Amino acid sequence: MAAPNSNPPHQEEEVDIDYHDEDNTLDAEEAEEVIEDDGDVPMDSDDEEGGQDMQMEIEIQNDSFAHFDEHKDSIFCIAQHPVNQEIVATGGGDDIGYIIDLSTASTAAAQPSEDGAQVEREGLRSVFTLDGHKDSINSIAFSLPKGQFVATAGLDGKLRVWQGVPDGKKWKFLAEAQEVEEINWLVANPSPSHPNVIALGANDGSVWVYQLNTEKGNELQVLQAYYLHTESCTGGAWSADGSLLATISEDSSLYVWDVFGDAASQGLTSTSDSQYVVGLNGLDERFRVEGGLYSIAIPPTGAFVAVGGPEGQIRIIGLPRLSLTAPAEASTSSGGGGAKNKAAGGKQVAAKGGASSAGQAGQILASLQAGSDNVECISFSSAPLTLMAAGNVDGSITLFDTAHRFAVRRRIEDAHADEDSPQAVVKLEFVRKEGAGGWLLTSAGYDGVLRRWDTRGGTAAAARGLVGEWKGHRGGGEGGGIMGFVQGNGEAVVTAGDDHVALVFKTPLTQ
Numbered sequence: 001m002a003a004p005n006s007n008p009p010h011q012e013e014e015v016d017i018d019y020h021d022e023d024n025t026l027d028a029e030e031a032e033e034v035i036e037d038d039g040d041v042p043m044d045s046d047d048e049e050g051g052q053d054m055q056m057e058i059e060i061q062n063d064s065f066a067h068f069d070e071h072k073d074s075i076f077c078i079a080q081h082p083v084n085q086e087i088v089a090t091g092g093g094d095d096i097g098y099i100i101d102l103s104t105a106s107t108a109a110a111q112p113s114e115d116g117a118q119v120e121r122e123g124l125r126s127v128f129t130l131d132g133h134k135d136s137i138n139s140i141a142f143s144l145p146k147g148q149f150v151a152t153a154g155l156d157g158k159l160r161v162w163q164g165v166p167d168g169k170k171w172k173f174l175a176e177a178q179e180v181e182e183i184n185w186l187v188a189n190p191s192p193s194h195p196n197v198i199a200l201g202a203n204d205g206s207v208w209v210y211q212l213n214t215e216k217g218n219e220l221q222v223l224q225a226y227y228l229h230t231e232s233c234t235g236g237a238w239s240a241d242g243s244l245l246a247t248i249s250e251d252s253s254l255y256v257w258d259v260f261g262d263a264a265s266q267g268l269t270s271t272s273d274s275q276y277v278v279g280l281n282g283l284d285e286r287f288r289v290e291g292g293l294y295s296i297a298i299p300p301t302g303a304f305v306a307v308g309g310p311e312g313q314i315r316i317i318g319l320p321r322l323s324l325t326a327p328a329e330a331s332t333s334s335g336g337g338g339a340k341n342k343a344a345g346g347k348q349v350a351a352k353g354g355a356s357s358a359g360q361a362g363q364i365l366a367s368l369q370a371g372s373d374n375v376e377c378i379s380f381s382s383a384p385l386t387l388m389a390a391g392n393v394d395g396s397i398t399l400f401d402t403a404h405r406f407a408v409r410r411r412i413e414d415a416h417a418d419e420d421s422p423q424a425v426v427k428l429e430f431v432r433k434e435g436a437g438g439w440l441l442t443s444a445g446y447d448g449v450l451r452r453w454d455t456r457g458g459t460a461a462a463a464r465g466l467v468g469e470w471k472g473h474r475g476g477g478e479g480g481g482i483m484g485f486v487q488g489n490g491e492a493v494v495t496a497g498d499d500h501v502a503l504v505f506k507t508p509l510t511q
Contacts (some may be wrong), residue, residue: 003226008140010264010303029347030067034313034387034482037298038116039475040243048265050367054157056218057496058106059088059500061471061472062471062472062503063470063471063472063505064470064472064503064505065504065505065506066102066121066123066124066503066504066505067101067103067121067124067125067472067501067502067504068090068098068100068123068124068501068502068504069123069500069501069502069503070098070123070125070126071090071092071094071096071098071500071502072092072094072096072185072500073092073093073094073136073500073501074084074092074093074479074483074497074498074499074500075090075091075092075093075483075484075496075498075501075502076091076092076093076136076137076138076208076483076484076496077090077091077092077137077138077139077140077483077484078090078091078483078484078486078494078496078502079140079141079142079150079486079494080142080486080488080494081142081147081168081349082142082145082146082147083146083147083166083168084145084147084166084167084168085102085433085488085489086101086102086103087099087100087101087102087147087168087389088100088102088486088494089140089142089150090140090496090502091130091131091136091137091138091139091140091152091154091184092136092137092496092500093127093136094136095131095133095134095135095136095137095154095156095382096129096130096133096137097128097129097130097131097137097140097152097172098126098128098129098130099126099128099129099130099168099169100124100125100126100502101124101127101169102124102129102492102494102504104124104125104213105124105504106432112382113417114415114484124272124502125361126186126505127169127170128162128169128170128171129159130150130152130161130162130171132158132173132176133152133154133156133158133160134154134156134158135154135155136154136155137153137154137156137404138153138155138183138184139152139153139183139184139185139186139200140152140153141186141188141198141316142150142185142188142482143154143188143195143196143197143198143212144188144190144191144192144196145190145194145195146166146195147164147168148163148164148195148196148212148330148383149161149162149163149164149196149212149423150162150164150171151188151198151212152186152204153182153183153185153200154182154183155182155239155266157178157179157180157181157182157183158176158178158183158388158469159176159177159178159179159183159200159210159220160173160175160176160178160222161173161174161175161176161212161219162174163214165417174217174219175218175220175448176215176316177210177220177496179202179206179208179225180202180203180204180206180208180220181202181203181204182202182203183192183200183202183203183236183414184200184202184203184232184234184235184308185200185201185233185236186198186199186200186234186237187199187237187238187450188238189198189238189242190238190240190242191238191240191241191242191243193241193242194242194364196211196212196213197209197210197211197212197223197242198210198212198318199236199238199245199247199301200236201233201234201235201236201247201261202232202233203232204232205227205228205229205230205231205232205233205249205251206225206226206227206228206229206233207224207225207227207229207233207236207245207247207255207257207417208222208224208225208226209222209223209224209225209245209257210222210223210426211223217453219474219511223259223509224257224259224275225268226247226255226257226275226276228253228276228279228404229247229249229251229253229255230249230251230253231249231250231251231292232249232250232335233247233249234249234250234292234293235247235248235250235293235294235296236248237296237297237305238298239298239302240298240301240302240324241299241302241320242260242323243259243260243263243300243322244256244257244258244259244262244263244277244298244319244322244354245257245259245373246278246289246296246298246305246309246319246397247296248293248294248295248296249292249293250282250292250294250310251282251292252281252282252287252288252289252290252292252293253280253281253282253293253413254278254279254280254281254287254293254296254305254315254317255274255278255279256276256277256279256305256317257275257277257321258274258276258277263277263297263320263322266322268320268322268361276321276362277319277362278305278317278319278320278361278362279362280317280362280364286364286367287315287317287364287408289307289309289310289313289315290309290310290311290330291310291311291374292310292424293308293372294308294309294310294375294376294392295305295307295309295310295377295378296308296310297378297379297380297388298319298380299380299388299402300380300382300383301383302319302321303317303318303319303321303360304316304317304319304360304365304375304390305317305319306378306390308370308374308376308378308390309374309375310373310374310375311372311373311374312369312371312372312373312392312394313367313368313369313372314366314367314369314370314373314375314378314390315364315366316364316365316366316367316406317362317363317365318361318362318363318365319360319361320361323329338367341366343357365392365406366405366406368390368397368400368406370390370392370398370400371390371392371393371394371396371398372394372396373392373393373424374392375390375391375392375423376392376393376425376426376427377389377390377391377425377426377428378390378425379428379429379430379441380430381430381438381439381441381455382430382432382433382434382438383429383434384434385430385438385455386400386401386402386403386404387399387400387401387402387409387430387439387455387456388400388401389424389428389430389441391415391424391426391427391428391443391445392424392425393424393425394422394424395413395414395416395421395422395423395424395425395445395447396411396412396413396414396415397411397412397415397425397428397453398410398411398444399410399411399412399455409455410455410465411486412453412464412465415443415445415451415453415464416443416444416445416446416449416451417447418447418475418485422467423445423446423447423469423475423481424445424446424481425443425445426444426445426446426481426482426483426484427443427444427445427482427484427485428441428442428444429441429442429443429485429487430455431489431490431509432489432490433489433490433509437490437509438452439454439455439456439510440452440455440467440490441453441455442485442490442493442507444482444485444495445481445482445485446475446481446482446498447475447481448471448472448473448475448477448480448481448482448499449469449471449473449482450469450470450471450472450485450493450495450505451466451469451470451509452466452467452468452469452507453465453467454466454467468507470505470507472495472503472505473495473497473498473499473501473503474497474499479498479499480497480498481498482495482496482497483497483498484496487507490507490509491506491508492504492505492506492507493505494505
């Protein structure tokens with residue numbers, strides 16, 4: 001039977017095809033024309049010279065003198081031992097943390113081979129692995145004042161703690177707790193009066209304060225838990241005396257918690273809720289920052305708290321003055337001294353009665369503008385300087401004078417930027433040093449560059465005050481920005497890279 005010819009094949013001749021009634025198979029002898037397959041024909045190249053391969057040579061500058069590359073994903077957080085500054089801890093997107101000993105950096109430096117050629121230097125090796133998380137570690141901290149414990153917090157909601165020895169080189173797992181779905185931040189209480197106390201904030205808005213102990217069965221003692229934030233808790237900061245904890249949220253609220261009852265014992269807490277001394281939210285038009293609050297810091301004086309959010313908005317809120325005298329001998333044991341100091345136990349009102357004061361507590365002292373995008377980080381100088389620095393996602397740094405009504409001292413446009421656009425300032429921190437050198441500000445950003453600034457007026461680099469910069473990470477456009485850093489006394493900085501690498505830079509205080 002002849003096939004219908006309503007859809008003729010694409011040959012020049014008409015082809016008659018018979019199908020066998022039995023198996024419907026085409027007999028090869030009945031095909032009148034065979035079209036040979038010449039194979040794939042390459043497309044014409046737009047390159048007139050034949051599309052030759054082009055090679056690009058990229059020159060990468062690396063100013064570091066040591067590196068750590070055991071992480072397999074971005075390094076999200078980094079912390080430094082408070083006593084032995086050569087001990088650093090990192091945590092990353094590979095769900096792992098590491099303890100690193102920087103004292104081996106000198107032996108890890110690259111050495112020339114026998115023929116004079118430079119060979120690749122060996123990376124630093126970890127001395128301990130902080131494992132057990134099932135999602136990214138996004139916050140890490142050593143306990144204060146002596147770094148007896150190291151704690152990691154993860155997006156799996158786990159808080160895991162290890163106990164170390166004084167030199168910080170040997171560690172053993174202590175305990176873990178999981179009260180929330182995700183942990184956003186973790187910060188240690190800085191006061192010797194409350195040793196080994198840490199606080200954390202979670203994605204459900206809750207705030208938790210733990211006392212770390214070596215007492216079996218009570219290793220992670222919950223001192224306080226707060227639930228007034230209605231959205232994710234985005235940041236927290238302790239006052240220098242360790243008595244107050246300030247926290248912020250995506251719901252644009254600020255609470256300053258009376259963790260140990262010091263303010264309550266002096267009649268300085270809110271009459272409606274004795275848990276906090278300051279409580280503000282978006283219902284107050286003067287305080288409201290549309291889009292939430294994402295950065296927070298308290299100066300060494302403890303006189304106020306600064307909070308930042310979108311569109312460069314910063315609010316300065318007064319804090320109460322607490323008159324406290326430290327115990328005759330601050331406890332340095334791990335037996336729960338912080339827990340015993342609750343409700344003003346272990347602390348006393350200063351001998352001069354009436355020195356405690358609500359003062360300007362809860363008052364909005366200033367509304368500031370620091371850049372055009374989200375205020376990512378805030379830092380305060382040490383005495384006698386009175387400077388506040390704010391870093392913005394638009395790549396700028398703004399310096400304010402807190403002693404002169406927060407007047408703008410300097411604005412550094414494009415403090416961090418690549419060839420295409422400004423890059424976010426991820427972290428900035430004044431060198432912790434009173435007197436000479438305390439005016440130096442270190443900053444890092446998504447451009448992958450570490451920079452240091454002289455914040456005094458009339459410096460040699462007049463408009464910007466840049467005194468040094470160090471490169472080694474890939475830029476933000478290549479997924480290689482700096483996610484954080486630690487700087488000890490300022491002589492060396494260790495960075496946490498989005499490119500999976502931690503770099504160690506020598507950053508002398510004098511150039």
